[in-house]
Amino acid sequence: MKNKLNKKQRKFGLIGKNISYSFSKKYFSEKFTTNHFHNCEYENYDIKNIKEITEIIDKTKGLVGLNVTIPYKESILPYLDKISKNAKKIGAVNCISISKNKKLKGYNTDFYGFKKSIKPLLKNNHKKALILGTGGASKAVAFALKKLNIEFDFVSRNPTEYEIGYNEINAAIFNEYQIIVNTTPLGTFPNVSEFPKLDYTLFTSKHIAFDLVYNPEESTFLKKAKKSGAVTKNGHEMLINQAEKAWLIWNK
Structure with a gap:
């Protein structure tokens, strides 16, 4: 059989x-x-x-x-x-x-993959997150953050009254939000020189910069954030986590 x-x-x-x-x-x-x-x-x-x-x-x-x-x-x-x-x-x-x-x-399975991947990086000061982008992936990230009891706001190029515009992000906002998650495709191969328009000098060692992009391994977003001392992580582990979860679903 x-x-x-x-x-x-x-x-x-x-x-x-x-x-x-x-x-x-x-x-x-x-x-x-x-x-x-x-x-x-x-x-x-x-x-x-x-x-x-x-x-x-x-x-x-x-x-x-x-x-x-x-x-x-x-x-x-x-x-x-x-x-x-x-x-x-x-x-x-x-x-x-x-x-x-x-x-x-x-x-x-995206939310599961993201949650499992960011969890080891979290410290007591990581209370609030900015989610760059408003597409399908951003919704999964928001759901995972909610499960982790982390407050969040969305950042958009065309913000609604409930979202933050890129031009509004200043030192005070960076001080308040210490997790920055890029859910946009900016910087994905082959357009590796693209990145979300932020003032990267505002990142500090207290910040986490998480990029869902995994190709290239280190996006321009992560490079720039790392230069200012941020803890960085790409989307590769998130992807493996969500893929394995999908495999379990398909074999139920």
């Missing part, structure tokens, strides 16, 4: 736009090779419009799980049959399980 099960092809993949840089395919392909999961394969589905998800689900034989990345973590929601409690609260999905009868259930 076991051999029969092993032979059944199981397909996984990543839905996103311009995702050649992505870590997921390499990570899962290596995992399958190392563990001799010869019946498993992982593909990138680089799509121009979220509507293409329907065709992928219909035409891909043996598809059991998908990761979702920028810019579809929110626009995927209407295509799902079910959404986990946490993903519903967050309002963004980065992991989908696909049942035998092609029913889709959405989860958010």
Whole structure:
């Protein structure tokens, strides 16, 4: 019986736009090779419009799980049959399980990955955080910070009355918020010279600069923050944490 099960092809993949840089395919392909999961394969589905998800689900034989990345973590929601409690609260999905009868259930493993990754860096003075960006990933970060009892505010290029504009960030704000999390794609390969527009001299050794970007390993955001003494971390460990959580979901 076991051999029969092993032979059944199981397909996984990543839905996103311009995702050649992505870590997921390499990570899962290596995992399958190392563990001799010869019946498993992982593909990138680089799509121009979220509507293409329907065709992928219909035409891909043996598809059991998908990761979702920028810019579809929110626009995927209407295509799902079910959404986990946490993903519903967050309002963004980065992991989908696909049942035998092609029913889709959405989860958010980003918040788990981020929470586990930032936790070891936290000290008593880390009470408040600025989240740079307002996309799907920022919502997962906010949810994780809430779980860690850390207050937060969002920073946006086009702020609403509930958000902070980049031009408002001064020494007083840096004094109040000692965790700065970049959830924007600024600085991701190949656009490695880009970075969020901040006064990086305001970072101190009491600050944490956390960047969800992991390619390059040290973004310009992290380099500049580190130069002023900040404790820095990239998104690589967060990614591994969320990928492993996704793997558990797909194998429930």
